[in-house]
Amino acid sequence: MTVLNPAAFYLLFAALGILLLHLLRARERRREVSALFLWEGLPGDPQSRAARLRQQIDPLLLLQLAVLLALTTAFAQPAWTTRTTSLSGLAIVLDASASMRTVTEDGVTRYRKAVDEASALLDRYPAAATAIIQLSSRPAILARPGLPSPDLRDALLRSEPTWYADGTAAELRSLLAGIGGISQFERVVWLSDRSLVDGLDGFETILVEGGENLALTAFSVRGNPEGGGVTAWVTATNDTDAYRDVLIRIEDRKNQTTLSLLMPPRTTESYVIPFPTSSGTLFTASLVADDGFDGDNLRYFSLNRPIDVRVHWLGSESRYLMAAIQSVAPVTHVDASEDADLTVVHGTRAPASPGGTVLLVHAGIEGLLTQGETVATERITVLRPDHPILEDVDPTGFRVREAPTASVPPSTDVVLAADGVPLLAVYEDETQTVLYLAPDLLETNLPITVDFPLLVRNIVAALVRVPPPLSYRSAEAGEPVSLSGLGAIDRLYDANGMPVVLPDGISTFRPEVPGFHTLITDRGAFAVAVNVSAAESGVRTSEAPIATFDPAGQTTIHRLPLWQVAAVLAILLLLAEASLHASRRAVTGRTR
């Protein structure tokens, strides 16, 4: 029942006036009669209590008050309100990111609370028109429209939050498009501890609150340059409203070091923790604290070295060149060019092209690139300043006293030249990639410049395409991790030791749980450290922008006006009152 004009109830104050008039009239209850002599001398009746009461409660007064009440009710415009929710479609979108694992003060996770809310929604909608979606960085459809009600509820109740990062509205939109588009759902309910900040119009957000969190949001380890132990970098967050005593522990499966802290509320601090006794490569940082979400109290880091570069060396040795290559990646010498990642030809002329990737330093290849007489060179010209080989390199500081002339294939890309003599060039065809560095290193200042290692790094990277090392960046759960460049994949185990099946030809996988994953290839075993996304540690519902949507758009409100009923009642009561009043006036003879 809804009253559209509550101000009308002020009319009830008129009842005071009616009562006052009746009190005044009651003081002179008179009755005119045709012949008083017929009444004179009659003995009066002793008045009973009931009769006195009846006399005090005048039916006319009651009728007038009833008329006033009915009129007031009519003016107040009462209406019987019913809300009918359209049954044409409901999409329940559950936030299944890692932060939904936070245990609230009620002892259940945010995700379970969201499931309870969703379950209540299911009661009001037909199963055939309901879809349930889990949104994270890897969205999933729990139930499509058309699923029987028990299956729908079962899918909802059996669902669990993931360890993944938050999903985006674009991902959700894409997922909804896959099941027929958002337009088929009149109501889309987003159950989460955050709003969709990049939002979708028409979403109704139900925020699931509760729980507090302390977290490690970053963790990395570097070996000490002097060779003994490692140093850990840790970022910790106290996302509560209180000072908290915490203990940060760094372990390498053999040794550990700890750091005890008092963290102020709502702070994020970074710490450098020396770990000189460490000799391991797999590190775990743990935050010992009591909070609602322990998934981010642990972070993992793997100090795996990059894979070795297999080098086949032809010609004379060059300590400077070898040192520069080894600074890029560990080097393993092999005897045959077929087994090599890189063939280095130094100070000689190879009889034929070894194929693959070849680095010619003051050398040539018979029939492909031959050096001529040596000429003095003075000024170096940068012909391709934007070439990747020159990334981070300043060639203007290079000095080359002399260099041999060379006949190069027409398609050779000359990067540096001096007085018409190519100094640095790249040649590529279908079978080989050749990088040509013309001068004898000893006739240049290259070995003593800071740019030389950078140049060699670029050269090796261009030739060998060594994959980026996994060391200084850990992967996140749910995020694709490339395993290429680590050799032929044999097996992959997740953090719980369960095998992960990779389709043939696929060298990328999405870890589902945090922890150390183990990859076994023909080049050995590699550890992949997987952590919860740092973004999941900073989720506080109170800080999340609350997007509220008016559900009226999905709910139809029917109002059945009742003022006519009240008005008719008022008229009937008024007629009754008038009739009674007229009959009384007839009795008293006042009316003609």
Next chain:
Amino acid sequence: MTTFIDEAFLQRLANLRFIVRGRRKGHLAGLHASPRAGVSLEFADYRAYAPGDDFRYIDWNAYGRLDRLLVKTYVHEADLPIYLLVDLSASMRIGVPSKAHYAAHLAAAMAYLGLRGLDRVGLFPFSDRLMPGLSARHGMGQMGRILRLLRDVEPTGRTSVNQAILDFLSQTHESGLTIILSDFLTGGGGFADGLSRLLHRRDEVILLQILDPEDVRPHAAGATQLVDIESSRQVTLTIGQRTLEDYKHRVRQNRERLRALSLERGVPCFQTTTDVPIERFLHEDLRRGGVLR
């Protein structure tokens, strides 16, 4: 007083006529029997033929059977003055519709019946005395005057039926049918004297007592200040069931006295209340009572 006569109502009275019990002498031919035998459609008697009688009135059928000349005589129909004495004292204001309204309505209906019967009708409103009225006249023009008078006179003053009759007798000298419409709720002396004088003048008298239902069956309860509408005298009374029964008993006695007086004087008396439809009163009570036919 508002207009209360409509055409349809009058049409429904078209088949009613006054019945006068005695032979009345009248100046003009009317529809009421006269002591003088005359020409009309209503057969009166036979008498022996005498020379000079109109041959048209010899009953030749009787001559065939009896071998005697008999002459048919007919009732001579003469007009009759009808006097309507209407009580318009203050006590007639009581009720919805008021007794005055009811009485006026009834008087108008009876005036119509009289005028339609070619009688002369006069109207004399009264309270404690006779008010200016209308002397008896023929024709429907008189109907309009009667209605206007009934409309214009406001009920006021005390009731004195006796004084009104005396005033009436002093103003009219021809006897006729005198109909008195009143509630006859007179606390003081009655009107037996006036009634006797009317009868002595050989008037035919009809008494119509009109009461309000609340006069007969009041619904008052509790401590009530009773005010006489005519005299403004007051009596405070705690009215209960017993008091009401006593009052009704007194009203019955009052009505019985009126009936006894009318029986004693051979005057028809009819009692009604304002909740009885006038048509029903005319068609049932007055027709059954021999006033109308």
